[in-house]
Amino acid sequence: MGKRLKSSRYITGFDGLRTLAVIGVILYHILPQSLPGGFLGVPIFFVVSGYLITDLLIQEKEERGFISIKDFYLRRFRRLYPALLTMVLVSSAYITLFQRNLLVNIRGIILSNVFYVYNWFQIKHHESYFAHFGGESPFTHLWSLSIEGQFYLLWPLLVILLLALIKKKGMIALVIFLGAFISALEMALLYHGGDPSRLYYGTDTRMFAILIGAALAFVWPSTKLRTQVNIGHRRFLDGIGTFALAGIILSFIFTSAQASGIYHMGMFFFSILSALLVAIVAHPGGDFNRLFTNPLFTWIGKRSYGIYLYQFPVMIFYESKVKVGNHPILNAIIEIALILVISELSYRYLERPLQFFDYRQTLSVIREAFRKDTMHMPRRYALSIAGLVVMVALIGALMQPKSNQMQANPVQATIAKNQAQTKKNNQTKAKPSKKVQANLEKQLTQKQINQAQNMSLTAVGDSVLAATSPSLQDIFPQMYVDAQVGRQVYMVPDVLKNLQAQGHLADTVLLVEGTNGAFNEEQLAQIMEVLGKRQVYWVNVHVPTKSWQNSVNKGIKEAGRKYPNIHVIDWYDYSNGHESWFYNDDVHPNKVGTDKFTNLVAQKILK
Template identity: 45%
Template sequence: MAKEDAMQQPTKPRRHVTGVDGLRALAVIAVIIYHLMPNVIPGGFLGVPIFLLISGYFVTMQLTAEYDQTGKMNVLHFYHKRFKKLYPTLIAMLVATSAYIGLFQKTLLKGIRETVLTNLLWVYNWWEVDHGQSYFDRFNGESPFTHLWTLGVEVQFYVLWPLILWLLFILLKRQRTWVKWIVLALGIASAVEMAILYDPMNVNRVYYGTDTRAFSLMLGSFLGLIWPLRRLKAKLTSVAAGTLNVIGMATLLIMIWGFFNLSGEASATYHGAMFAYSLVGMLLLGTVVHPGAVMNRVLTNPVFTWLGQRSYGIYVYQFPVMIFYETAIKVGNAPILHAVIQTALILGISELSYRWIERPLANYDWTTLPQTWQRLISGQWNRGWLTITPVAIMVILAGWALVEPAPKPVKSTTQARITKNAKETAKRNKMIAEGKTPKVDIDSDDVEKKYNLTASQVKQLQQMQVTAVGDSVMVDASSDLQELIPKAYIDGKVGRQANEAPQVLQSLANQGHLANTVILNLGTNGPITDATVEQIMEIVGKKRQVYWLTAHVPTRSWQDDVNNTINATAKKYKNVHVVDWHGLSDKHDDWFAYDHVHMEANGNVQFTRLIATQLLKK
């Protein structure tokens, strides 16, 4: 960064770098779009490392400046400032969300006490490691609190880092320059740990763990040590300024490129790509905070400033709005429209919170609370009860939700059938692997009548050898499929993401269970990337015929994108055939259970018949 020219005599630091609000705005925009429409920017989750970088930079820079000036760190004052800013919005969100769940979505009461407590103690990310679902599982009972894992990571940093940094300064007083290299080494060690602990079948440990996500914080801290605001000179040579501007524009473009191209389900993300992305973000942040570069102006505008200042509230309130909205509305049939509505709701709630909660309470002198209460009681604060009353009602409702017993899990007919089918399918698969043909439970005439097929068609289907790979929808229909096609080897799994399919297919191929006819049912639980499609087709090869069912997921934004991907795949590969389940079922709500995705008994029959008629065409 043209360090010799860029860092000369100390200057008085600016109190606020507006371009950093721009960075926060870009990060929160990426996260929001990713959560609303993950198919649009699959790397939107990378907004989180940007937030962590910014936190690491400013915290370390401020603590170091205080230590350099006074020879100590006022850790308690630092804690007070941070918690005073963070707690009000978090508590407001927890109270409002708990109250809503208690009134309208009691199925989410399970584990709510632990969720609220671990969030108040800022350790929710560690609770999520063992108890939460994958951050990338967007269908199976998604929690309105999942995103709060980030706050746990940040606050644990706020609590521990001042003590660690102070200890480093004390121990290395005569070799102060070593501190920055130790910090960088800690960041690298965190990235290495992420790569070592990464498990493609369960990313929770490395995704939520403070230690495996600390590299973004450490890179920000490293920048805070080598590039503090107080040492940055506004007047630079043209070469130095030009170098900073080129680096700034290049890293900004790379950051945006990452939003559209990096996947949270790709192995490379956890084997260095996320660390490299954080490194790029560090360089970008360095150019934004430098007064002699143009990047601060590039990222400064009223919209970015507004979003950046409210980014904390926007981030905190986003998931409850999305989860509650998508539970009530079928967003898959008009994803863009509903994304706009949800965004408006999130921004509106965040603005109200910013004006009435975050900003007033951040500046409130809590030592005057007795006087404020006295004014309220005595009637001197006439409008006080207008504020206190709805807040009190919300707190009471939230408290009731926290003490109310969670409803005992009762399996629906669909859930019970899926569980039963999974067990029966495993038994039939074992028989098929042994070269035996499972018996059909009903006679041929009844099969013909049930699936509206001729005797000749049923006989032909019963001789077919096929392999079916899918998610819970496939498990739901597995009994019918193996009734009609007894030699069908079915590998279905509840919650399966499309990116898991290549590994499953390769395992089946290695075991000799991948037939020449392959049926795929993927896309219920999230979008399908082009990279996943290429991996699938490479494993399947050109000789096998692939029958790929379109997705019926009207409650999720990725429905149309998944189906577009499947149709595009069929155009690209001659051995891929589209089985248009979505087109057939779209107007038949009566075929589906309460979630509009899994089928009732007649839906399973129609699903199976559609597959059968497509297979008979070959």
């Protein structure tokens, strides 16, 4: 591996930027209601990576007269690959032993991460970033590492080409920025509402953040920024930094990952804001490098890769065993502590040692560890455990279910089947089957049955409604259903407006919302502004595996007190303690639970 460049400088404040980014991402995933825009930490990571990598490549070209592709690839491999491979194999081994419902597509998951194309694997298999239930994957977040891996593979070649073809660095920056704009424009043009996972995962629609950082490196080289500046320039730099930091923090607090504005250039402008902060932190003449440099930020920043890497396995495996909804803060603290401990172990015993390890000595190290007279017992134990993990992970890959993903996941299979039936029912008049009619006669009076058959009703909701809608339409054949996986409460006003414009918004409305996140009074007011004096029946949530369960149910209860035409259907209290009513995710009603859910809704609406 090549020697360190003489002209390069380590920008300590970048550890602070990584800290800001990883805190946003972790809080977004663990306590999304506390920081709904925390997902924007990923564009910060992208901008920092684009800037640093490009800056180093330019320095190498200027100092040595060439860019060593081999050395670049080796540096990236040593820094990133061991921890990624370890996380994937350990998680796969855990799944094989303790959570086999997640073995679906495990071979493809392992291989696509090995070759840094997992984001395209997710797109091909229609995996949603926003569907939080039904076998949520511990690998979901690795899409971003695949995008960075693809960038690392191609970027040094493109930098060499750009430097050869275009002499002015400002012009190169303009060309790169144009590429970033095209990427963001593609995201905007392809967004048509609904689940934006394709845009969220796509290299083509997410590359703009990395390219913005790369463009910055050509016009703001870290080694050519003046250390000494006059007080006017310093105040100007600090002013820009303050503006950018304030914008980032406000975006973390008030933005949502499913807001349409994010995909209509919002994320692009946020990336520009991030680039401004990167530029100010990189400048040695301002105060922001010092502001972002302290022992805590340095510790977190240096371990930010591991923290990001291990967050999802910890959360998914922990939350599958512990019902975090009743004590969200306590469980969030436990999860964060586990992530930090694992990240520290990874950094100390895996990432740092292997970053400088001579892989040509691998076989001799293994032979030495297993010699009878060796004193390297810890190394022998470590290698033995590693071998066992690899073996179990490979067994899991061989055990991958032969059936397709939808068949292997009963929740997704049910929802897919129900959505097709619901679409058909919406276009025709559903008729209750003889079995449903018999059940109705047991649960409802004849007067209620007649009322249900003739009641005009609109149902709007998330995946819980999607899982139960055909059963509801059997009882209420005039019901029009609009259910979408991953839908959150803030999206409901626009849905209601569209239904109203199409003539599908009845005088009685059933809301099955809150499964995917909390809501605030402003969002509630927007819903009621559309609904007006319509009678609203709002089913509260049973999501014991998510931190927002109690806050959502409290919000729905308070909404019922504030608005006399909101009637709360207490599904949580009715179903709590009846685990046999739910699929394994403890959220979506199974066949038994669907009957209970439908009966409860019918009794409340028809009483």
